[in-house]
Amino acid sequence: MRKPFIAGNWKMNKIATEAADLVSKLKENVGSFKDADILICPPYTSLLAAQEAIKDSVIELGAQNMHWEANGAFTGEVSAAMLKDIGVKFVIIGHSERRKYFSETNQQVNKKIKAAISADLLPIVCVGESLEQREQQKEKEVVEKQLREGFDSLSQADLEKVTVAYEPVWAIGTGKTATGEQADQMHSFIREWFKKNFSDQAAEKLRVLYGGSVKPTNIKELIAKENIDGALVGGASLKPLDFTEIIKNSSLG
């Protein structure tokens, strides 16, 4: 049985004071809730404020991106060691918005996963197809390539540190959620892929989150599916009551 994992991706929202305020509300709402792992991923500039605010709570801290090099002439970038240094534990890698707006490739995703793991950060690796790709029934082909290239030459020990998030691009921020059935089909495809390419044991342990317009009203249908182990939540993670409800509903599956 995999423990549910609910991660909030705040994207480019919340300055430091707002982050502290949001965390304090969330902290009060979730109390000592232990039936799901809870993560927030604020923007870089609010990480320290969030880190301070989550102290003595069950909430963990993550970042939304990182560079694969340890340091050097990469203007505007932040390394894994820099994140680790300020108490960050998780990092989202290969989000579809990074792939779409910043042309991130599977090869870069691969380098980032490796760099995160060697800096002792836990990567949450995003995969998912666009609407056009789904309409052409290429969703499995697309996700398979993202997995094959993204997880190239990673070991089973590496995989133990990883969480995967399936986020169909057409469901992100659009209010359209994949049905539990659609999501579960892709989640089982993803788990099968890891069974084939890593091991049964590693694939069974791996948590695969669903992302794309997750709300308090649809989390129960999603989490009830065998291969859906939690959610990567964008919009609703900025609303403390909604996010709390998603967290609490996630352990009812």
Ligand code: PGA
């Ligand atoms: P959304 O975003 O919940 O606002 O659709 C999800 C994500 O991009 O991680």
